Structure formats: C-alpha cells, structure tokens
Amino acid sequence: xxxxxxxxxxxxxxxxxxxxxxLTILLITSSxxxxxxxxxxxxxxxxxGMSAIFVLAMVPSxxxxxxxxxxxxxxxxxGIIGALISIELNLAGFPALFIAIMIAVPLxxxxxxxxxxxxNKVKGSEMAVSTYMGFSAVSLACIGWLILPLKSPKMVWPxxxxxxxxxxxxxxxxxxxxxxxxxxxxxxxIPTGLLLFVLIMGGITWLFLRSKTGxxxxxxxxxxxxxxxxxxxxxxxxxxxxxxSTILSAIGIIVYAQSLGLLQLYGAPMYMGFAAVAGIxxxxxxxxxxxxxxxxxxxFLFQSMLVVSLPVANKIMNIPDLAEIARVITSNGVILYAxxxxxxxx
Amino acid sequence: xxxxxxxxNLNKKKFxxxxxxxxxxxxxxxVVTFIIMGLIGFKISxxxxxxxxxDIISRITRNYILILSLMIPVVAGMGxxxxxxxxxxxxxxxxxxVTHWGITGLPGFLLCAILSTPLAIFLGFLTGKLFNKxxxxxxxxxxxxxxxxxGVYNLIFIVLLGTVIPMKNKELILSQGRGLxxxxxxxxxxxxxxxxxxxxxPLTAIILATLALIIIMIYVIYNYSRAKNYNSKRNEKQDLTxxxxxxxxxxxxxxxxxxxxxxxxxxxxxxxxxxxxxxxIKVPIITLxxxxxxxxxxxxxxxxxxxxxxxxxGQNANIAxxxxxxxxxxxxxxxxISTVIAAWGQLFFLQNLGTLNTYGSHKQTGMFSIAxxxxxxxxxxxxxxxxxxxxxVLFHILFIVSPLAGRNLFGDAQIGEYFRASIVYGVIGLAxxxxxxxxxxx
Numbered sequence: 001x002x003x004x005x006x007x008x009x010x011x012x013x014x015x016x017x018x019x020x021x022x023l024t025i026l027l028i029t030s031s032x033x034x035x036x037x038x039x040x041x042x043x044x045x046x047x048x049g050m051s052a053i054f055v056l057a058m059v060p061s062x063x064x065x066x067x068x069x070x071x072x073x074x075x076x077x078x079g080i081i082g083a084l085i086s087i088e089l090n091l092a093g094f095p096a097l098f099i100a101i102m103i104a105v106p107l108x109x110x111x112x113x114x115x116x117x118x119x120n121k122v123k124g125s126e127m128a129v130s131t132y133m134g135f136s137a138v139s140l141a142c143i144g145w146l147i148l149p150l151k152s153p154k155m156v157w158p159x160x161x162x163x164x165x166x167x168x169x170x171x172x173x174x175x176x177x178x179x180x181x182x183x184x185x186x187x188x189x190i191p192t193g194l195l196l197f198v199l200i201m202g203g204i205t206w207l208f209l210r211s212k213t214g215x216x217x218x219x220x221x222x223x224x225x226x227x228x229x230x231x232x233x234x235x236x237x238x239x240x241x242x243x244x245s246t247i248l249s250a251i252g253i254i255v256y257a258q259s260l261g262l263l264q265l266y267g268a269p270m271y272m273g274f275a276a277v278a279g280i281x282x283x284x285x286x287x288x289x290x291x292x293x294x295x296x297x298x299x300f301l302f303q304s305m306l307v308v309s310l311p312v313a314n315k316i317m318n319i320p321d322l323a324e325i326a327r328v329i330t331s332n333g334v335i336l337y338a339x340x341x342x343x344x345x346x
Numbered sequence: 347x348x349x350x351x352x353x354x355n356l357n358k359k360k361f362x363x364x365x366x367x368x369x370x371x372x373x374x375x376x377v378v379t380f381i382i383m384g385l386i387g388f389k390i391s392x393x394x395x396x397x398x399x400x401d402i403i404s405r406i407t408r409n410y411i412l413i414l415s416l417m418i419p420v421v422a423g424m425g426x427x428x429x430x431x432x433x434x435x436x437x438x439x440x441x442x443x444v445t446h447w448g449i450t451g452l453p454g455f456l457l458c459a460i461l462s463t464p465l466a467i468f469l470g471f472l473t474g475k476l477f478n479k480x481x482x483x484x485x486x487x488x489x490x491x492x493x494x495x496x497g498v499y500n501l502i503f504i505v506l507l508g509t510v511i512p513m514k515n516k517e518l519i520l521s522q523g524r525g526l527x528x529x530x531x532x533x534x535x536x537x538x539x540x541x542x543x544x545x546x547x548p549l550t551a552i553i554l555a556t557l558a559l560i561i562i563m564i565y566v567i568y569n570y571s572r573a574k575n576y577n578s579k580r581n582e583k584q585d586l587t588x589x590x591x592x593x594x595x596x597x598x599x600x601x602x603x604x605x606x607x608x609x610x611x612x613x614x615x616x617x618x619x620x621x622x623x624x625x626x627i628k629v630p631i632i633t634l635x636x637x638x639x640x641x642x643x644x645x646x647x648x649x650x651x652x653x654x655x656x657x658x659x660g661q662n663a664n665i666a667x668x669x670x671x672x673x674x675x676x677x678x679x680x681x682x683i684s685t686v687i688a689a690w691g692q693l694f695f696l697q698n699l700g701t702l703n704t705y706g707s708h709k710q711t712g713m714f715s716i717a718x719x720x721x722x723x724x725x726x727x728x729x730x731x732x733x734x735x736x737x738x739v740l741f742h743i744l745f746i747v748s749p750l751a752g753r754n755l756f757g758d759a760q761i762g763e764y765f766r767a768s769i770v771y772g773v774i775g776l777a778x779x780x781x782x783x784x785x786x787x788x
Contacts, residue, residue, distance in 0.1 A: 070486075118779065121779070121782070121783050121786065122778070122779050122782035122783055122786065123782070123786055124482070124782060124785065124786065125485075125778060125779075125781070125782035125785075127483065127486045128483070128485045128486040128489070128778045128782075129775060129778045129779045129782060131486060131489065131775075132771050132772075132774050132775030132778060133775050135771035135775070136768050136771035136772040136775050139764050139765075139767040139768035139770075139771055140764075140768045142760075142764040142767070142768075143761055143764045143765060143768070146756075146758060146760060146761055146764070147756070147761070161757070161758055162758070162760075274493070317505070317509070319504070319505055319524075321500070321504050321505065321525075322505055325497055325500050325501050325504065325505065328493065328494075328496065328497035328500070329494065329497035329498060329501065332490050332491075332493045332494035332497060333494055335490050336476070336487065336490050336491060336494055339480045339483055339486065339487050339490065340476070340479040340480055340487075342480070342483060
C-alpha cells in the first residue's frame with residue numbers, strides 16, 4: 001500500500017504535486033480573503049492561452065532528444081521580425097496576424113535548421129550551449145533593432161534612431177485572437193479565439209507526433225542507438241525537432257504579443273524561454289519524456305499560480321514584489337530539480 | 347654530403363619555425379582575435395593611452411580575484427563555476443551587516459571578510475552537493491542556481507528584512523520600514539584596501555621590476571652554484587658557461603623576463619623625469635599584493651595533496667574513484683574554495699567601487715568573470731593564472747572602448763554596448779560548444 005502511494009506520487013511528479021498544492025492553498029486563501037474569483041479566472045485563461053505555445057515549443061525538442069530548449073529566444077526573435085513587418089505594412093486584424101506568421105515561420109525554419117545542426121555537434125551539452133546561443137542572439141538582435149531600416153512611426157522613436165523598447169500594437173495585431181468569438185458571462189470573459197488557436201496548434205503537434213515522421217523522431221529521442229540500428233538518420237530528426245521548436249516559439253511570441261497588446265524588444269526575450277521550460281516541467285515532463293497533455297496541465301498550473309499569487313500577496317503583506325519573487329524561485333527551483341533527475345531517467 | 351645535411355637541417359628548422367608560428371596562432375586564435383578587435387576598437391574610440399591604462403589598472407585590480415576564483419573548479423573538471431554568484435551574495439550580505447553596524451575603514455573591511463567566509467563555505471557546500479547530483483551538467487545547473495539564489499536573496503532583502511528579520515536603520519531600509527534600498531553608499535569601507543598604499547605607475551614599474559631582477563639573479567646564482575657543485579663532485583669536465591645555461595629553456599625565459607624588467611625600469615625612470623600624465627595613474631599596492639598572494643595560493647594548492655586530488659578527479663573521475671579518492675568530497679571542496687575566493691573577490695570589487703547596487707551587483711559577476719577568463723585563451727578544461735590576467739586586460743579593453751567605438755562608428759553608443767554584450771555571451775557559448783564538440787569527437 002505504502003509503496004503504491006509512493007509509486008503514484010512519483011508518477012504524478014514532485015514539481016507538479018508541489019505546485020498543485022501551492023495553487024490550492026492560494027485559491028483557498030484568495031476566497032477566504034474575499035477576492036472575487038471570476039475576474040481572476042478571466043486573466044488566468046488569457047495568461048494560459050498566451051504562454052501555452054511557448055510551452056508547446058518544448059515538445060518537439062524534448063521528443064527528438066535535444067532536451068529542454070533554452071534557446072527559445074532564437075524563434076522569438078524570428079516572430080518579432082514577422083510582427084514588425086506586419087506593422088510596417090500597416091496591416092490590421094487577421095491579415096496582420098496571417099502575414100506576421102507567414103513571414104516568421106520560414107525564417108524560424110531556417111534559423112532552426114542552423115540551430116539544430118549546431119546542437120548535433122554538441123550532443124550532451126545542448127542545454128548550456130543553447131542558453132548562451134539564445135543570450136547571444138538576443139544581444140545581436142538588439143543591434144538589429146537599432147539599425148533595421150523600418151520607418152513606420154508606430155515603432156521608431158520620434159527623435160533619434162532605432163525601434164522603441166515597447167511597441168503598441170493597438171489598431172494592428174492587438175487582441176486579434178483574444179476578441180475573436182470571445183464570450184462574456186458577467187465578469188468572466190472567455191477568449192475563445194485564443195484558446196481555439198492554442199488547441200489547434202496543440203492538435204497539429206499531437207497529430208504530427210503520431211505521423212510516421214513524428215514516430216521516427218520520438219524513436220530518435222527515446223533511444224538513439226536503436227534508431228541508428230533501425231536505419232533512421234538521427235541527426236536529421238534532431239534538426240527537424242529543433243526547427244519545429246523554433247517555429248512554434250516564433251508563432252508563440254506573435255500570439256503572446258497580440259494578447260498583451262504590446263511587442264517587447266531588446267532585453268525582453270532573454271528569459272522568456274526559462275518560463276516555458278518551467279511550465280513544461282511543472283506539467284510533469286522530464287528532460288527526455290513529454291506528452292501534449294503535460295503542456296496544458298503545466299501551463300495551467302504555472303500561470304494560474306502566477307495570476308492568483310499577485311492579489312493574494314498584495315492583500316496579505318502588501319508586497320507586490322512577492323509574486324515576482326515567487327515566480328523566480330519556483331521556476332528556477334523546478335528547473336534545478338529536473339536537472340538533478342537527469343541521471344535517474346537516462 | 348656534410349654541407350648538404352646541414353642545409354637540410356637549416357631548411358627543416360626554418361620550416362619548423364613557420365609551422366610553430368602557425369600552430370601558436372591557431373592555438374591562441376581567441377586571444378589573437380580579441381587583441382585585433384581591441385586594437386581596432388581602441389583606434390576608433392579615439393581614447394588616449396593614459397586614460398585606457400588608468401581605467402584598465404583600476405578594473406583589473408577590482409576584478410582579478412573574482413576571475414581567479416574560477417580556477418580550481420576547472421582543475422577539478424567541473425568547468426566554469428557559474429555559481430560564484432553565490433559567493434558574491436555572501437560578500438554582499440556581510441557588507442550590508444557591517445554597514446548596518448557602522449564599522450569603518452580597514453577593520454570594517456576585515457570584518458566583512460570574516461563574516462562572509464562561513465556564509466560562503468555554507469553556500470559552497472550546498473552548491474557542491476547540487477553539482478554532485480548534476481554531474482556533467484554543472485554549468486547549466488550553476489547558471490540556473492544563480493537565478494534561483496537571486497530569487498532567495500530578493501526574498502530575504504526585499505520581503506523578510508524589516509518584517510520577519512528585525513532591523514531598523516534609516517540609511518539602509520526603505521521608508522516603508524521593509525526592504526533594503528536599491529543602492530547603498532559604502533563610504534565607510536570605500537578604498538579600505540586600495541588607499542593603504544598607492545604608488546604612481548612608473549614608480550610601481552621600477553620597484554616591481556627591480557624586485558623581479560633581484561629574484562632572477564638569486565635564482566640564477568643558486569642554480570649555477572648548485573650545478574657547479576654537482577659537476578665538481580662527479581669529477582667531470584666543467585662545461586658550464588653562462589652561455590650553455592641560457593640555452594636551456596628556463597634560461598631563455600629568465601633572459602626574456604630580465605630584459606623586460608630592465609626595459610620597465612628604464613621606462614619608469616624616463617617617465618618619472620618627464621611630466622607625463624602617466625605619473626598620475628595610481629596603483630593600489632596592497633590590493634596588488636593580495637592578488638599576488640591569491641595567484642600564489644592557486645599555484646601552491648595544486649602542489650599539495652588536495653591539489654593532486656583535484657587534478658586526478660578532473661582528469662578522470664572513475665580512475666580517481668578506483669584510486670581511493672572520495673570524488674564527491676573533493677568536488678565539494680573545490681566548489682567551497684571557489685565560492686570563498688569569489689566572496690573575497692566581490693569584497694575587493696565593492697570596496698573599490700564604493701557603492702553597492704543591492705539587487706544587481708552580484709548578477710553579472712559570474713558571467714563577466716567567465717567571459718574574461720575565456721577571452722584570455724582558457725578553456726573549460728584548462729585555465730592558468732596568466733590566462734586570467736591576459737583575459738582580464740583584453741576583456742576590459744573591449745569593455746571600455748566598445749561604447750565609444752559604437753558611438754563614433756554608428757553615432758550610437760548603445761550599439762557598442764549591445765555588441766559588447768553579444769560578445770560576452772558569444773564567447774561563453776562558443777567555448778561551451780567547442781568543449782562539447784571536442785568531447786564528442788573523443
């Protein structure tokens with residue numbers, strides 16, 4: 001009996017258990033403090049929709065054996081370029097979204113190919129190398145934001161050179177998906193379009209992992225030696241996984257920005273990947289095993305915790321910094337925990 | 347026949363020389379690249395040599411101990427210790443405490459050093475434990491641990507201080523009675539070490555070079571007499587001219603050093619006689635002595651038993667284990683030493699800077715020190731004291747000139763700064779990639 005309980009707990013995953021417990025406590029406290037739940041749930045739904053695609057981007061990279069993709073910022077930069085061009089063309093609504101994604105995806109595919117090729121050369125140290133690849137790319141992109149020949153007055157500084165630090169998407173990409181078919185019930189708003197889009201992306205990934213190519217990719221990730229023996233080109237599938245991950249993160253930033261109503265440039269993409277990594281780990285994934293359902297569970301738990309902790313922290317201690325501190329500690333703590341478990345899983 | 351052979355030998359020698367040069371350049375490709383980049387940046391920035399020298403001297407003396415703290419984990423095969431950030435946090439905690447108590451000058455600084463040490467040992471112990479659980483992934487674990495520890499640090503100094511931990515100090519605590527201020531003026535311990543003894547750069551050059559000459563002379567005389575004794579005892583024909591002695595490898599090196607020393611003395615005397623601006627560059631002698639002591643410590647510890655253990659574990663943990671070395675314990679010791687040195691390094695850094703950025707001063711220490719060490723030609727498996735020095739100089743040249751070069755070249759200092767940042771990250775990323783690639787090929 002005791003053994004069985006331990007077994008179930010292990011299967012459930014330690015980080016997932018802790019965060020679920022923490023979230024439950026937060027929810028109970030918030031209702032005890034008289035914080036109304038419906039507006040919180042609205043924010044929760046939006047936050048989950050915004051971040052789910054970043055977390056989804058971890059799936060191909062874990063499945064193909066690269067592991068956690070700390071270099072998510074590479075794809076994010078591609079996505080930002082797509083969004084910038086859609087602003088430059090002065091587009092609005094769905095055409096803006098479509099064009100942004102259409103530009104970002106091929107760009108991300110090319111960058112992702114190079115990224116995957118590099119990671120093939122550093123097998124075993126993908127995480128450290130991709131982290132610094134990401135950091136370096138973000139700083140290089142900063143130079144790009146200063147010297148790109150973009151002219152739209154919406155995004156360049158009125159005086160001086162370069163693009164603004166945050167670009168308002170109002171009248172353009174802003175809330176295109178969030179407002180599509182959105183349902184209002186009292187103080188609860190359901191961003192149907194956003195959630196639908198996320199579900200479609202999740203569905204596509206789910207289907208892909210069940211296709212012939214997807215299964216081959218999973219085999220490469222699960223057991224490279226066996227894959228070689230069955231005649232699969234390991235390096236090719238790893239490049240595919242890296243490209244898919246980069247493409248998803250490029251789409252992710254466009255969805256994220258349209259929901260926020262802002263495009264954040266310069267240093268902002270630097271640590272976005274870490275939140276996504278924490279998200280998938282909280283969902284119960286490990287460095288080498290992942291399911292699509294874990295994406296949604298993880299995003300829901302992590303984002304809900306962030307959303308609920310803010311008003312609770314404010315009400316109990318009147319310390320707004322506490323929510324941010326809790327985010328830093330939990331997300332990095334979860335990643336550290338996953339790193340200590342690598343050997344046991346391998 | 348004979349002449350031919352000699353010609354052949356000559357050809358071979360010449361060919362070898364070019365090959366050696368090529369090999370040397372290839373081996374030091376990072377250093378050469380950064381020297382070229384530094385020179386170009388310096389030219390574009392339009393800075394004066396005197397200004398650059400003075401800035402570099404202050405930056406090197408400020409940062410060098412932090413760079414040195416990375417050495418021992420490299421020897422022990424744990425790569426670059428990104429977790430020296432925790433050492434910095436220990437130092438800052440000590441400094442905040444001592445500032446709260448209001449102790450000034452050298453006693454205040456020494457108290458900081460005493461207080462930070464047990465804290466650094468404790469944090470180093472925990473880091474070592476974590477690294478033993480993430481073998482082979484120490485670097486990414488160290489990086490994430492730095493972020494994690496930063497969260498805990500913020501929790502303590504923003505939330506708990508003033509609410510759970512009682513502390514009343516108008517100078518340090520925010521007006522709401524909770525949390526530390528963003529910047530803390532460290533006027534109490536500012537220049538506590540640097541100001542004890544300061545010489546101008548030419549004077550320092552003369553005295554140091556003279557000292558070096560004396561040491562070289564003693565060394566030569568000692569070895570010469572010992573060799574003479576040895577030869578006379580063996581009753582062999584004495585062929586021990588100074589010329590032969592110089593031909594040996596160490597002899598050549600000593601010759602080079604003494605020439606440099608003589609040039610330095612001559613330069614110092616000329617400069618002191620002139621009224622050049624260089625006379626205004628000050629060198630903090632005690633800090634320099636502390637740095638030298640730390641270098642010697644790093645060299646010395648490798649000669650001891652524990653140093654040999656570090657090496658054995660670094661070369662092959664499995665063989666070390668078979669040989670009866672407690673690998674995990676040795677690895678923890680290496681990280682503890684590194685963390686303690688980092689804490690002291692951060693103290694030197696802050697006493698020179700004079701202000702503490704409460705929530706930011708520690709963040710970049712790991713990244714910048716590692717980048718500096720790598721720029722000097724070090725790798726994940728091998729780092730020397732010389733590489734740390736060279737890397738520090740090159741890295742800081744780049745640091746000083748790139749904003750100005752960016753402004754002069756593109757009309758925007760920001761471009762230079764972003765370029766600098768991408769170089770820092772790029773260098774670390776490249777070093778990690780090269781290391782992983784090499785390991786894969788084996």
